[in-house]
Structure formats: C-alpha cells, structure tokens
Amino acid sequence: MTYETIMYGIKCNRCQAIYEDSEGANLAVDRHGDLEDSAQEDGWYVNGDRHYCPNCYTINENDEVVTKPLIDYYFFKFKNVLQMLTCRQYTFSETETLFVLKSNYCYKRLNEAQSLILRDIIPDFVVDYRTPERVKGKRYETETIRIPKDFKHK
Numbered sequence: 001m002t003y004e005t006i007m008y009g010i011k012c013n014r015c016q017a018i019y020e021d022s023e024g025a026n027l028a029v030d031r032h033g034d035l036e037d038s039a040q041e042d043g044w045y046v047n048g049d050r051h052y053c054p055n056c057y058t059i060n061e062n063d064e065v066v067t068k069p070l071i072d073y074y075f076f077k078f079k080n081v082l083q084m085l086t087c088r089q090y091t092f093s094e095t096e097t098l099f100v101l102k103s104n105y106c107y108k109r110l111n112e113a114q115s116l117i118l119r120d121i122i123p124d125f126v127v128d129y130r131t132p133e134r135v136k137g138k139r140y141e142t143e144t145i146r147i148p149k150d151f152k153h154k
C-alpha cells in the first residue's frame with residue numbers, strides 16, 4: 001500500500017542552497033533530526049529554524065557566528081526567471097563584489113528576447129561563455145553570469 005508523509009529539507013536562509021548529505025539525501029521525516037545533525041557536521045550553522053550553509057557565515061575573532069548580509073529578493077527573482085527561460089539549473093557562488101551564476105551544460109546561448117526579460121529585472125549583468133578545455137568539439141559550453149553585489153533593480 002502507499003501512503004503520504006511529510007518530509008523536511010534544509011535550505012540556506014541566505015543563498016537558498018539545499019543541503020545534501022554524503023549519500024545524496026536531502027529530505028528527512030524528522031524536522032530536527034539526523035539530517036540536521038549531519039548538516040551541522042558538514043559545516044552548516046543551525047540556529048532554531050534558521051540554517052546557513054558554510055558559505056553564508058563567518059566566525060569572528062570572538063568565536064561568534066556572523067551571518068553575511070541578506071541577498072536582495074530581486075536576485076532570486078532573476079535566478080528563477082533565468083532557470084525558467086533556459087530550463088537549466090545554475091550554481092550560485094560569490095566573490096567580494098559579485099554574485100555568480102553558472103551553468104555547465106549550455107547548449108543554447110541566451111537570445112536577445114531572454115536577455116531583455118532578464119535585464120528588466122536586473123539591468124546590470126555580464127554573461128560569458130567558455131568551451132570546457134577537455135571536451136573541445138562538444139556542443140556545450142559553460143555559461144557564467146556575473147551580477148555586481150550592489151546591483152540596481154527596476
């Protein structure tokens with residue numbers, strides 16, 4: 001027989017990364033159980049119902065956790081529309097000054113209409129394409145989109 005059950009996952013409160021344990025599990029029946037424990041073992045910071053991936057906090061000289069500044073909602077709107085337009089998943093990373101979205105299997109570059117839709121959300125982004133070194137001759141490229149952290153939105 002089949003039955004329905006509620007499962008819980010862990011998502012970073014700042015960058016929305018989803019936690020996956022070493023066996024690839026990202027859902028658990030317990031809201032605060034083994035999955036949360038292994039997230040903590042893997043460097044996630046857990047504070048009640050708030051969870052931060054290892055990239056989204058630092059520890060200061062007094063051994064206190066300092067979470068990085070929240071990311072503007074428009075960034076996630078941009079990322080969601082981008083994923084809908086391209087039907088691809090993008091990984092998120094950041095540098096001192098930039099948010100970076102990267103897709104490793106880009107078969108079709110952003111066209112003008114897609115760019116216009118995206119620039120309507122965040123006008124100021126740069127996109128570049130590279131063919132991965134080891135697979136020259138393959139059709140796909142990596143697509144990297146860089147957005148300044150102090151971006152303006154409409």
Ligand SMILES: [Zn+2]
Nearest residue numbers: 012015053056
């Ligand atoms: Zn995060």
